[in-house]
Amino acid sequence: MPNITLPDGSVKSFDNAVSAYDVAASIGAGLAKAAVAAKVDGVQRDIYLPIERDAKLEILTLKNPEGLEIMRHTLTAQVLARALKELFPDVKLAIGPTIENGFYYDISSPHKISTDDFPKIEQKMAEIIAEAKPVKREMVSRSEAINIFKNRGEHFKVDIIENAAVDDTTEAGKISIYKQGDGSFVDLCRGPHVENLNKIPLAFKLTKVSGAYWRADANNEQLQRIYGTAWADKKALDAYLNMVEEAEKRDHRKIGRELKLFHLQEEAVGQVFWHEAGWTIYQTLQNYIAKKIRDDGYIEVKTPILVDRKLWEDSGHWSKFKENMFISESDEEHILAIKPMNCPCHVQIFKQEPVSYKALPIRMAEFGMCHRNEPSGGLHGLMRVRGFTQDDAHIFCMEEQIEGEVVRFCKLLLEVYTELGFDKVRVKFSDRPENRAGTDETWDKAENALKVAVAATGLEYTLNPGEGAFYGPKLEFVLTDAIGRDWQCGTLQVDFVLPERLDANYIGSDDKKHRPVMLHRAILGSFERFIGILIEQYSGKFPLWLAPKQVAICNISEGQNDYAAEVKKALDKAGIRAFVDLRNEKISYKIREHMLGRVPVIFTVGGKEVENRTVNLRRLGSDENITSSLEDAINTLLYEINLKKDLPFTEIKNKK
Ligand code: ZN
Numbered sequence: 049m050p051n052i053t054l055p056d057g058s059v060k061s062f063d064n065a066v067s068a069y070d071v072a073a074s075i076g077a078g079l080a081k082a083a084v085a086a087k088v089d090g091v092q093r094d095i096y097l098p099i100e101r102d103a104k105l106e107i108l109t110l111k112n113p114e115g116l117e118i119m120r121h122t123l124t125a126q127v128l129a130r131a132l133k134e135l136f137p138d139v140k141l142a143i144g145p146t147i148e149n150g151f152y153y154d155i156s157s158p159h160k161i162s163t164d165d166f167p168k169i170e171q172k173m174a175e176i177i178a179e180a181k182p183v184k185r186e187m188v189s190r191s192e193a194i195n196i197f198k199n200r201g202e203h204f205k206v207d208i209i210e211n212a213a214v215d216d217t218t219e220a221g222k223i224s225i226y227k228q229g230d231g232s233f234v235d236l237c238r239g240p241h242v243e244n245l246n247k248i249p250l251a252f253k254l255t256k257v258s259g260a261y262w263r264a265d266a267n268n269e270q271l272q273r274i275y276g277t278a279w280a281d282k283k284a285l286d287a288y289l290n291m292v293e294e295a296e297k298r299d300h301r302k303i304g305r306e307l308k309l310f311h312l313q314e315e316a317v318g319q320v321f322w323h324e325a326g327w328t329i330y331q332t333l334q335n336y337i338a339k340k341i342r343d344d345g346y347i348e349v350k351t352p353i354l355v356d357r358k359l360w361e362d363s364g365h366w367s368k369f370k371e372n373m374f375i376s377e378s379d380e381e382h383i384l385a386i387k388p389m390n391c392p393c394h395v396q397i398f399k400q401e402p403v404s405y406k407a408l409p410i411r412m413a414e415f416g417m418c419h420r421n422e423p424s425g426g427l428h429g430l431m432r433v434r435g436f437t438q439d440d441a442h443i444f445c446m447e448e449q450i451e452g453e454v455v456r457f458c459k460l461l462l463e464v465y466t467e468l469g470f471d472k473v474r475v476k477f478s479d480r481p482e483n484r485a486g487t488d489e490t491w492d493k494a495e496n497a498l499k500v501a502v503a504a505t506g507l508e509y510t511l512n513p514g515e516g517a518f519y520g521p522k523l524e525f526v527l528t529d530a531i532g533r534d535w536q537c538g539t540l541q542v543d544f545v546l547p548e549r550l551d552a553n554y555i556g557s558d559d560k561k562h563r564p565v566m567l568h569r570a571i572l573g574s575f576e577r578f579i580g581i582l583i584e585q586y587s588g589k590f591p592l593w594l595a596p597k598q599v600a601i602c603n604i605s606e607g608q609n610d611y612a613a614e615v616k617k618a619l620d621k622a623g624i625r626a627f628v629d630l631r632n633e634k635i636s637y638k639i640r641e642h643m644l645g646r647v648p649v650i651f652t653v654g655g656k657e658v659e660n661r662t663v664n665l666r667r668l669g670s671d672e673n674i675t676s677s678l679e680d681a682i683n684t685l686l687y688e689i690n691l692k693k694d695l696p697f698t699e700i701k702n703k704k
Contacts, residue, residue: 051102065098069243072107082109084242085118092118094185094240110249110280117146120278122241123173123248124151126183126226128276130233131172132157135165141235142204142262142271149288150277154260156204161272166254169274173252180246181229185239187222196225196234204262205236251285252278287532294531300583301429307588307646309579309596310430318427318434320576325596328625329582330575332594334415336692337439337464337572344460346411346441351393353417357383363392364549372420390416391543391568394442395550398564403554408564409445409453415575416440430580437575443567444552447493450542453567454501454523461538461571462505465527467692469585472528474508476536478515485519486544494542494565495521519545529585537578540569589668592648593689599626600642601663604635604654611658615651615678622682624689626651643668648694649685 052060052071060071068086072079072095086095087106092114099105108115124144128151132139136159144153155161161169188196190209197205209223226237228245242248254276262268279285304310309326312319322330338348354376360366365373365388374386387393394412403410419435426432443453465473477498480491498521502509509523516522525538543566546552553561572578582594592598599619603612612628619626629638635652642650652664657675664675676684688694 050099052099053102053104055106065100067096067098068093068105068107069095071099071105075107079107079109082111083107084109084115084247085240087114092240094243096243097185116280118240119242119248119280120146120151122183122245123252123278124153124276125235125237126228126233126241127173127176127245127248128153128169128254128274129155129235130176130228131169132161132274133233135169135172136161140204141202143208147275150255150275152273152275154262154271154273156262156269156271161257161274163254163257170252170254174250177245177248177250179229180244182244183226183228183241184243185241186225186227188225190221190223193223193225193236197236200234207262208236249279249281251280251282252276253285253289291531291533295533295584298531298584298587299429300431300580303583303588304429307596309583312429316435317424318422318432320430320433320435326579328596329579329590329594333572333575333579333582334439338415340460340464341411341413341441344411344456346413348413348415349394349397350414351387351390351397351416353387353419354384355387355393357385359392359396360385362550363395363546365389365392372422374419374421386419387416388418388420390414390418390438390440391442391546391566392550395546395552395566398444398552399550403444403564405446405554405556405562408554409443409449411441411443413439413441430576430583433574433576436577438570439572439575440568440570443569444547444554444564445567446554446562447490447565450494450565450567451497451500454498454540455504457540457567457569458501458505458507458523461525462507464571465525465538468582469591470527470529474510474526474528475502475505476512476524476526477502477509478512478517478522478524480521481514481516481518483518484516485548490544491521494544498523498540498542517541517543519543529581531584535581537573537581538569538571539573540567542567588646590646590648591692591694592685593692595646595648596625597627597645597647598624598689599649599651599685600629600638600647601626601651601653602629602635602638602642604652606630606632607655608653608658612653615653615663618678618682622686624682624685639666651681 050062050066052062052066054060060074068088069080069083072083083095085108086093087108088099089103108118110116110119124146129141129144132153132155136157138158140156142154142156144151193209194206197209212223224237224239225234226239226241227234254274256275258273260271260273262271277285277288279288304326307325308323309329310323311321313321357366369388373388376384376386378384394414397412398410415437417435417437422432422434427434445453462473479495484491502523520542522539522541524536526534526536528534547563547566552564554564556562601612601615603609609630612630616626616628629642631638639650646668648668650666652666657663662675662677663681664673665681666673
């Protein structure tokens with residue numbers, strides 16, 4: 049007589065063993081129809097399997113990320129695999145897992161699959177789905193499983209079973225296989241799968257084909273890997289495909305090359321060579337953040353990059369983080385590490401002189417250059433590098449100051465994101481993990497402080513239970529870019545442990561020593577990655593205040609050379625980044641070229657402009673021209689730069 053506890057806490061009792069499908073049906077026909085699989089006591093299971101004991105049950109549908117993943121899994125393992133076998137009978141099936149947003153299948157075949165084959169394969173897949181065959185699990189012994197796949201000529205499957213570790217077998221050493229309908233198609237799989245192929249929506253697309261090796265070993269047979277994407281409905285599929293297309297156009301590596309912002313090369317893997325234009329953006333962003341935090345009561349410091357092993361041992365990084373650290377040696381038998389983070393160094397500054405409670409909080413910031421030995425396979429342009437500069441800061445405070453400081457930080461972070469053009473921000477809140485330092489009482493205080501602070505910002509937040517750091521709870525700030533992609537950038541972590549390990553103290557009102565709490569926080573995360581995000585956000589068309597070259601001054605003929613130089617001087621004096629183009633080319637040619645170079649403003653000067661001391665002004669992306677006095681033009685541009693916002697063309701005419 050199982051009692052089934054549902055996610056909302058309600059309990060349903062049944063007289064006999066019951067399947068998740070039956071439970072869904074007892075709740076409503078709509079849920080039963082939408083159900084693709086179940087989660088029983090936290091473990092994913094096929095929806096038709098009986099539940100015999102009391103259990104917690106969650107019904108998974110395509111609205112749920114896990115349900116979506118199970119559908120993608122069935123699509124690749126049961127539908128794509130069968131379609132390939134039917135179209136190309138020599139195909140041997142290797143593995144077909146899900147990946148982010150989709151799936152792939154590795155096959156071996158004398159036929160070289162190309163994208164030209166995709167329409168035919170997709171058509172076949174749709175036909176297989178339309179057959180609406182049930183997919184059923186069967187438990188067989190290891191030898192039976194080997195026989196089944198030997199008879200079918202699937203040597204990769206046989207290899208998998210022969211090498212299967214114990215945890216690949218279930219229910220007393222048996223192996224699960226999934227049969228489709230009459231059993232004409234069988235796959236080796238841990239499952240679960242959707243129970244009928246007709247539960248797979250016609251919202252999928254094959255995307256690319258590439259090479260792979262069996263078991264990722266170059267000594268093994270080479271395979272063909274066919275990728276696809278699948279969604280809950282056609283609308284979601286189209287949105288995803290549009291996003292991918294747009295993302296390719298905006299790829300920061302491509303735009304970085306076109307605009308000569310930066311380059312990467314083999315001799316400095318994962319580290320950036322900033323060129324003049326890219327470095328201008330970098331410095332503009334850094335100066336902006338420096339002013340923001342200075343105005344918010346931070347002090348700025350600079351600490352060494354090479355630091356003796358001893359400090360990393362004391363801080364705990366040597367035992368916990370060593371694999372990610374670059375190690376160096378000095379001639380004095382000292383082992384040095386290139387800092388992967390700034391925190392222990394900031395504690396050293398804090399400890400240099402006695403600190404009274406009256407001096408707290410101390411907000412200590414550093415644009416700290418850090419290095420982490422990331423695996424080369426994971427590196428990606430500016431988005432994932434080995435050498436990066438954090439907009440890092442540590443706030444040393446008393447426990448009762450945590451809440452106020454967190455509220456203050458969230459406010460600052462939102463201001464910065466908005467000014468940089470991101471208005472959609474959400475928060476992930478990770479609370480106490482099982483393995484943790486600090487008392488429950490301190491954790492209660494810290495978690496409550498974070499909750500109150502997030503509530504005060506009005507931001508939407510999701511809870512990541514148990515995902516906090518061992519030293520304290522944390523907030524992660526995720527922003528959504530112009531094409532709907534999410535980027536986790538900002539972070540705030542409460543830390544009770546490092547001040548303890550490195551023996552940091554302040555003198556309280558009772559004249560006794562107390563431990564400060566440390567808040568680790570960053571807004572951008574790293575300048576490198578954030579600039580990568582900005583390049584893609586703006587497609588290289590930076591707002592005026594961030595653009596590496598803000599104004600191009602073009603003459604029409606030689607007669608205006610002197611005046612063009614005069615205009616440049618006036619812009620220089622105003623601190624506007626301008627350059628002169630005196631080439632003997634048609635003005636339309638010059639304008640087109642600077643627009644392609646994403647220069648936000650173009651000044652044209654001809655005979656009339658010299659005579660009237662004016663400029664003819666044109667904005668990137670507009671074919672409208674206005675003539676304005678040089679002084680007015682400079683004032684409107686300065687107004688926009690200070691506001692950090694491009695204004696509509698007509699609006700700026702009147703702003704001074
Ligand atoms: Zn830190």
